[in-house]
Amino acid sequence: MNRLGRIFCTLILLGVVLSGCWDRHELNDLAITVGVGFDKSGKEYLVTTQIVNPNEVASKKGSGYSTPITTFSASGVSVLEAARKLTTLTPRKIFASHLRILVISEELAREGVSKVLDGLSRDHEVRSDFYIIVAKGTTAAKVLQILTPIERIPANKMFKTLETSEKAWAPTVSVQLDRFIRNLSKPTRDSVLTGIRLNGDLEKGKSKSVLSDTKPSAYLDYSGIALFKKDKLVDWLNDEESKGYNYIMGNVKSTMGHVTCPKGGTISLEIIRAKTKMKGHVVNGKPEINIQVFIEENVSEVQCQIDLLDPNAVSELERIVETKLKQVMFSTIKKAKQNKADIFGFGDAIEDASPKTWLKVKSDWENEFAKLKVNIDAEINIRRFGTTNNSIIVRPKEE
Helix, strand or coil, X not given: CCHHHHHHHXXXXXXXXXXXCCCCCCHHHEEEEEEEEEXXXXXXXXXXXXXXXXXXXXXXXXXXXXXXXXXXXXXXXCHHHHHHHHHHCCCCEEXXXXXXXXXEEHHHHHHCCHHHHHHHHHCCCCCCCCEEEEECCCCHHHHHHCCCCCXXXXXXXXXXXXXXXXXXXXXXXXXXXXHHHHHHCCCCCXXXXXXXXXXXXXXXXXXXXXXXXXXXXEEEEXXXXXXXXXXXXXXXXXXXXXXXXXXXXXXXXXXXXXXXXXXXXXEEEEEEEEEEEEEEEEECCEEEEXXXXXXXXXXXXXXXXXXXXXXXXXXXXXXXXXXHHHHHHHXXXXXXXXXXXXXXXXXXXXXXXXXXXXXXXXXXXXXXXXXXXXXXXXXXXXXXXXXXXXXCCCCXXXX
């Protein structure tokens, strides 16, 4: 056999020897984790995992023996140490490659989250396509213990609800690990996370009986956006301010709102299209931000005296919507300025517009941001009135 033949045979043998999955895991040896929570426990961290019970979710009816998920908690000096301690509680190895949601308690978020996220971002078994949320006024462990109807796995419920509300309601924002860490690494850019609340009776919410109630005794709902300065939670945006944030960032895909009619009463409008442009400018040596918002809306519900067939009435309604939209956006900017937290990326816009100006203000950006002039121009177009052109409240004129 010549030299080329020997090399060829060697490569074939190496391929046979090394073709196995060296890092494979048997499914029966794994505890599939879909939700993880981080809390403070004295000077240590408390890690809670939401593990899927395969017998309850694999078949159509389930065994009826247990709940769809089980939660385990352990504490440690670091979150990864606490996670390893969980092996003393569960007969299977914790497997987090299918993680859907990470819940951080408000207490821990106010102290800083960079330390607890460092180990998670380094773990090669953890993908970064899960969402991070903050447990508002409660602990992450309690949030993960609540059972949910419709979606049998609570972590999946939280994941899908966040996506749905972001698309159809707009006061929430879905943030994945990579994006959050990327913002943390920028000294002049701050971040946000959506908050989640626990409502009702916690003890009943942990019981399997809650799944058979037409009205759950305990439930989870998203509420507000947590405003971070560096890695610490410093304030909350309410629902209106959260919508204002998403308008500024161009995140609004669809939502509903209402305004007061000129003669009293209200009219509800559905946003069907929204587009935002943000640009930085330098005027007389000082940086400014210009925001242009274009909104298309449909009339959804009329509870006032208004003639929608009158172009002047529609134009006046558009001006009312424009005024309210600007007020909401400015209130969001005001709260961010009060906390000196640039959650909008205004600094990036100034840098793109004038690198020389940015170099001058970069070192003291938090104070520059607090006094930054922001101009908002909004264009509102009401397109359609639904299947009924005019309000049924408006009586036809008598002949």
